[in-house]
Amino acid sequence: MVQKTPGNAPKAASRGRGRPRAFEPETALAQAMDVFWSDGFAATSLDDISAATGLNRPSLYGAFGDKRALYLQAYGQYRKRMNESFAPLFTAREPLRTKLKRILTAALDLYLSGPEGPRGCFTVLSAASEAIADPDLHGLVGEAIHGTDRAFGRMFANAREAGELPKDADPRRLAHMASATIHTLSIRARARIPRAEILPIIDDAVVTICGPESG
Amino acid sequence: MVQKTPGNAPKAASRGRGRPRAFEPETALAQAMDVFWSDGFAATSLDDISAATGLNRPSLYGAFGDKRALYLQAYGQYRKRMNESFAPLFTAREPLRTKLKRILTAALDLYLSGPEGPRGCFTVLSAASEAIADPDLHGLVGEAIHGTDRAFGRMFANAREAGELPKDADPRRLAHMASATIHTLSIRARARIPRAEILPIIDDAVVTICGPESG
């Protein structure tokens, strides 16, 4: 987990004139993200992050600023990565029912993963954190929630045009139910409810949103 | 918020022989609950609770044990209070559609309330907390989630018997969607999304679960 090998210096042409960084900010941010994601803002100390990244605190301050700034950047990277990894699932050319199930299952498996047990969704954790009182954070979290709503909404609107949903289906309503499913999956995963008990909820959501199988 | 008046000693016949408590444990627990609910486990110090209850730390330790034990008891009281206040809504004799909407709206307004801004659902916050690694806590949280599932499940089963839902409706599936709605309401409330933007989700859930109004 720690980057200590001197070989991984930034590959970009060295920009400044001083001593070059011995680490890649992106990597350090990903490592910080892991800790925040597991333990939350308040329960994570800068020493924890220092240990996870192999950087000492002054380097962290130099690169990212204080703990709050670091959290915001780590969460920003999380959002970017989620967008990147889920975008293809949303635009895949595949029957709606299959596609929705695939998205929800991918989300669940992500939420169940983690070095120290199920982590849930970082957006949900951030909302639950006391740090949500920070306007910058609840701005980002609000964007993330609305972004998920919109991604599902577009998917259902396209499906309706393609005749996979009734003409009078309301994409926004279905998107809200899909987002709600994402949220309940995250909470149940984080609460240590076993995968086998959570899986049926995915099928329930697919049936609720897309209608019964043979319909 | 603080109980300092000497008049509120426990009314129960004094049980022991030593100096009597100058506070009611139930009240202190409710005050501790408020702080944990707003700020979470890690970000709440015993000094915060001491300030909120008016008790000093040794009294807290004497009455409730350490911070973890205090959290578990505060969360236990939360669950008890929620069960008490929501039970009548679940068993009310009322059309299903109205009843579901009333329950979801009551939940949302609870989640939007709080001395320092929207607090969300304490169960969801506990699940998101790093303290969820504690087996006692994730046991309680799991029970709470399943309890909500079961309460909705019973309600939908009764509604089906009463002809308010199609004969082939699956109460458990509908319960999962209702619980998911509860969870998304909590997250959105906590994320500072305005009430007016969240309210439509309640109608979406009612339509999704009970069918279109005139159907």
Added chain:
DNA sequence: CAATTTTTGTACTCTTTCGCATATAATGTT
């Protein structure tokens, strides 16, 4: 009224944590 029991309040220790000061190292510039 003295002895016992339990709670309360003050103060203490030990640890953790944040943020920074300062010195050293590694690079580019002249």
Added chain:
DNA sequence: AACATTATATGCGAAAGAGTACAAAAATTG
């Protein structure tokens, strides 16, 4: 080669926080 510039490493200082020791206070019991 000397200088400027930026990064790293050690470690300091101040504050917060958890848990407890101990003495004073308030009740019951004999």
